Ligand SMILES: Nc1ncnc2c1ncn2[C@@H]1O[C@H](COP(=O)(O)OP(=O)(O)O)[C@@H](O)[C@H]1O
């Protein structure tokens with residue numbers, strides 16, 4: 001089982017779009033896949049037409065280990081399940097703070113699923129909190145979307161600094177450019193510059209595309225309803241590259 005967190009300190013960078021589409025493509029490859037919608041706003045659950053509600057809320061989830069399967073919902077697609085968001089996730093930080101293994105609670109929660117899933121994707125809310133630390137500890141790989149602007153580059157530096165923590169050294173970090181406008185010189189320059197300096201930057205990128213926005217109207221992953229669109233194609237290439245890098249193993253993949 002590989003656990004992949006789609007994470008950024010920033011909001012609105014394309015995390016949910018990536019989590020929804022990559023989990024879908026992963027499941028399409030035949031891998032047993034679970035997507036955990038960790039954002040209390042529940043956008044990933046919405047895209048998959050699953051009610052953003054979890055029995056017992058965040059507290060129930062953290063307290064009753066082993067009852068996770070009852071809270072997991074099927075999606076409309078083969079091999080793909082969803083652990084929905086819940087509004088109470090907004091209190092997750094407090095609850096984690098009260099729990100015994102405050103930094104490893106998510107890891108312990110997901111442990112019993114090892115035999116049930118090949119991949120778990122986590123769609124994270126933007127923050128640097130105890131929730132994020134739990135995500136980092138539970139993850140094998142963190143994928144961080146970056147809009148090619150100067151500020152986002154700074155955010156990526158902050159993430160790298162955080163991941164230097166001794167307990168997080170084994171976690172791989174990859175990054176991809178999101179909402180790219182190829183006509184903008186600044187986008188092209190930042191992409192070129194950053195790709196040269198950082199090994200963990202993926203070559204595939206996601207263009208700015210209104211098809212991605214249509215996911216909210218269709219309430220479905222992009223490759224499902226517009227597989228041949230530029231966006232659908234870009235997500236397929238991105239997933240292929242991520243998978244190749246995972247299978248390649250090794251380190252030196254830090255974004
Ligand atoms: N590649 C893209 N092109 C155009 N719009 C996008 C793209 N990716 C995401 N969006 C839109 O931008 C908004 C934020 O994206 P989202 O994936 O929810 O970001 P996050 O999860 O990081 O907050 C959404 O309205 C989404 O439809």
Ligand SMILES: [Mg+2]
Pocket residue numbers: 015016017039043123124125
């Ligand atoms: Mg989101």
